[in-house]
Amino acid sequence: xxxxxxxxKKYGDLQALSExxxxxxxxxxxxxxxxxxxxxxxxxxxxxxxxxxDSGTVRWHSLQITSEARLRFGYxxxxxxxxxxxxxxxxxxxxxxxxxxxxxxxxxxxxHWLKRLGLSxxxxxxxxxxxxxxxxxxxxxxxxxxxxxxxVLDEPFSGLDPIGVDHMKEILxxxxxxxxxxxxxxxxxxxxxDICDDIAIIQNGQILRYGDLATEQASAGIQRxxxxxxxxxxxxxxxxxxxxxxxxRVKDQHRFLISQEISAREFxxxxxxxxxxxxxxxxxxxxxxIYKETLR
Amino acid sequence: MSQFRLVKIVAAREFLLRLRSKAFLASxxxxxxxxxxxxxxxxxxxxxxxxxxKLGTLAGRANDLQAAIADAPSDSDVQFTTFATRQEAEAAxxxxxxxxxxxGGDEVLVGKAGFLDQSTVPDIVYVGSRLLQFQQASSNSGxxxxxxAELTQPALNIQILDEQDSNIARTIIAYIGMxxxxxAILMYGSWTxxxxxxxxxxxxxxxxxxxxxxxxxxxxxxxxxGALAFLQIGVLVIAGSIAATTTGILSDFGGxxxxxxxxxxxxxxxxxxxxxxxxxxxxALINQIDDAQAANLPLxxxxxxxxxxxxxxxxxxxxxxxxxxxxVPLSAPFVVPIRYALNAIATWELALTLTITxxxxxxxxxxxxxxxxxxxxxxxxxxxxAEAWRGDS
Numbered sequence: 001x002x003x004x005x006x007x008x009k010k011y012g013d014l015q016a017l018s019e020x021x022x023x024x025x026x027x028x029x030x031x032x033x034x035x036x037x038x039x040x041x042x043x044x045x046x047x048x049x050x051x052x053x054d055s056g057t058v059r060w061h062s063l064q065i066t067s068e069a070r071l072r073f074g075y076x077x078x079x080x081x082x083x084x085x086x087x088x089x090x091x092x093x094x095x096x097x098x099x100x101x102x103x104x105x106x107x108x109x110x111x112h113w114l115k116r117l118g119l120s121x122x123x124x125x126x127x128x129x130x131x132x133x134x135x136x137x138x139x140x141x142x143x144x145x146x147x148x149x150x151x152v153l154d155e156p157f158s159g160l161d162p163i164g165v166d167h168m169k170e171i172l173x174x175x176x177x178x179x180x181x182x183x184x185x186x187x188x189x190x191x192x193x194d195i196c197d198d199i200a201i202i203q204n205g206q207i208l209r210y211g212d213l214a215t216e217q218a219s220a221g222i223q224r225x226x227x228x229x230x231x232x233x234x235x236x237x238x239x240x241x242x243x244x245x246x247x248x249r250v251k252d253q254h255r256f257l258i259s260q261e262i263s264a265r266e267f268x269x270x271x272x273x274x275x276x277x278x279x280x281x282x283x284x285x286x287x288x289x290i291y292k293e294t295l296r
Numbered sequence: 297m298s299q300f301r302l303v304k305i306v307a308a309r310e311f312l313l314r315l316r317s318k319a320f321l322a323s324x325x326x327x328x329x330x331x332x333x334x335x336x337x338x339x340x341x342x343x344x345x346x347x348x349x350k351l352g353t354l355a356g357r358a359n360d361l362q363a364a365i366a367d368a369p370s371d372s373d374v375q376f377t378t379f380a381t382r383q384e385a386e387a388a389x390x391x392x393x394x395x396x397x398x399x400g401g402d403e404v405l406v407g408k409a410g411f412l413d414q415s416t417v418p419d420i421v422y423v424g425s426r427l428l429q430f431q432q433a434s435s436n437s438g439x440x441x442x443x444x445a446e447l448t449q450p451a452l453n454i455q456i457l458d459e460q461d462s463n464i465a466r467t468i469i470a471y472i473g474m475x476x477x478x479x480a481i482l483m484y485g486s487w488t489x490x491x492x493x494x495x496x497x498x499x500x501x502x503x504x505x506x507x508x509x510x511x512x513x514x515x516x517x518x519x520x521x522g523a524l525a526f527l528q529i530g531v532l533v534i535a536g537s538i539a540a541t542t543t544g545i546l547s548d549f550g551g552x553x554x555x556x557x558x559x560x561x562x563x564x565x566x567x568x569x570x571x572x573x574x575x576x577x578x579x580a581l582i583n584q585i586d587d588a589q590a591a592n593l594p595l596x597x598x599x600x601x602x603x604x605x606x607x608x609x610x611x612x613x614x615x616x617x618x619x620x621x622x623x624v625p626l627s628a629p630f631v632v633p634i635r636y637a638l639n640a641i642a643t644w645e646l647a648l649t650l651t652i653t654x655x656x657x658x659x660x661x662x663x664x665x666x667x668x669x670x671x672x673x674x675x676x677x678x679x680x681x682a683e684a685w686r687g688d689s
Contacts (some may be wrong), residue, residue, distance in 0.1 A: 048502070050502055050506070071507050075502070076503075081499035082500060082503075083494070083498070094309055
């Protein structure tokens with residue numbers, strides 16, 4: 001288990017991290033969310049000793065993290081870093097060996113992954129001859145070839161096409177299934193919702209919300225209500241417990257974010273008074289709802 | 297998993313990647329060819345079967361000089377061609393069919409004037425002319441040619457106080473060693489710097505230093521590139537030794553000076569290690585390739601200055617420049633092997649400068665390591681030395 005304990009870091013006058021506390025658990029994926037510049041990358045870099053905190057600690061299984069411990073970690077930085085002029089396979093073998101794998105195991109692993117990604121034929125090409133998406137796949141493999149116990153990925157989905165996104169998702173879920181503790185940041189909240197067990201939302205260096213996604217959805221105190229039928233009117237602006245309202249013209253759908261205190265029955269009665277309701281749903285908030293509410 | 301094993305993996309990558317590169321291959325081939333040329337070309341002149349010396353004479357001109365030349369002792373055959381007219385002789389001279397034409401009496405015609413005071417007249421003509429003079433003097437004086445020849449030689453028995461000082465082989469080794477050290481420090485230094493910059497600008501370093509402490513990454517890099525430098529020097533030494541033995545050039549000058557070679561090697565290792573880590577630290581301070589040239593300059597200038605000091609030491613191994621250069625750690629690896637080769641340095645001096653330089657090298661490696669570590673993970677513009685030293689990442 002990875003534990004951030006009151007981690008603080010100041011760059012000049014800028015408080016980059018302020019008393020960061022959260023945990024990443026084995027066999028679970030934690031989605032690390034927040035606007036640009038909120039402190040996500042700084043937090044992740046602190047795990048690898050790339051940032052020296054002013055106070056607080058990062059621990060792995062309750063112990064101070066050493067270079068030795070990091071052999072069992074995998075890291076994919078936001079600014080991708082591989083040797084452009086090195087051959088793809090050599091590169092994977094090299095990074096696996098730097099994580100302690102024997103040369104033979106590293107080669108077997110590299111061949112396995114290259115085959116799986118359909119890159120076997122290009123294994124002797126220089127990395128910079130590959131497309132952006134393929135380079136990113138190689139970078140991912142470089143971070144997981146040694147079967148890490150902790151996997152940290154900074155914006156793994158950025159710049160990927162839909163197929164690439166599916167591959168990445170599949171591999172991340174496999175890693176979680178293997179028992180790896182996975183921490184990744186992303187702005188693609190729908191993806192995070194699909195993959196993550198836990199979430200942490202950070203802003204201005206402070207963790208605003210952290211916990212199990214299902215629990216957070218249940219305890220956010222809000223509900224999402226979608227209504228199709230009655231035309232837009234005064235009922236939409238005067239809806240009970242309404243926090244946010246928007247109209248989806250394509251689906252002809254009214255979307256409400258309302259206080260949990262209003263029951264489904266109550267809201268349906270209210271909507272029906274405005275006209276015939278043809279479709280009605282009363283569901284827990286999406287991650288996007290929670291995210292926006294948290295940062296509001 | 298010890299960090300030491302990881303250092304080996306890094307060193308192996310640095311070594312193998314460059315070993316397979318065209319740049320290394322080209323530099324290996326070119327430096328070896330240059331060395332072989334230096335050794336072999338001077339021996340070509342005296343080697344093999346030189347052709348006969350071709351001289352012309354004019355028909356109908358009595359020529360004592362021709363007879364004397366034919367009698368003169370010589371390694372080469374002399375071939376005479378008789379021309380009917382002077383015009384024919386001149387034409388043959390222009391075609392290089394003959395090297396000189398004896399016009400009769402003491403007159404000799406050659407194609408062109410020599411460079412400075414060098415003459416284009418073949419040596420054999422001088423020897424013949426000398427012999428003619430002796431023959432005439434002999435018949436005038438009644439002394440034998442042998443007695444006359446002895447009279448014209450100075451009667452001195454010259455003894456050399458310090459035979460070693462005139463050992464040309466040591467000077468040659470020192471000179472070549474100095475050039476190789478200089479080239480290797482600059483070339484491999486710039487490779488190290490470029491490698492560090494690549495890792496920093498592409499952020500590869502962030503992935504690597506998560507498992508390997510920066511100073512070990514630095515160590516692996518310098519060791520790998522150092523091994524490459526050794527390989528190149530090894531090839532040069534072996535190729536050079538074979539060429540020198542085959543041509544017999546070193547035996548002419550007193551044999552291979554092994555102690556001088558060993559001294560060069562020791563100083564090379566010391567010099568290479570700290571110059572290379574200093575280049576690495578320089579690379580870590582840079583964020584853009586554009587800045588590399590400017591950042592590279594101070595260290596390169598120091599190396600050039602050191603090389604020039606060692607050149608001065610070659611001319612005057614006991615001069616002020618040589619002595620000061622021996623005790624400045626940055627120039628000592630260049631200067632001391634020269635003074636040692638020329639037997640111009642006392643053992644206590646050698647011990648003192650080696651202690652100073654090794655101490656400096658250790659300090660430089662530690663300092664560079666810290667600067668490298670501090671600067672490597674910072675980005676955005678050129679990193680200030682002080683910031684890198686504090687390492688506030």
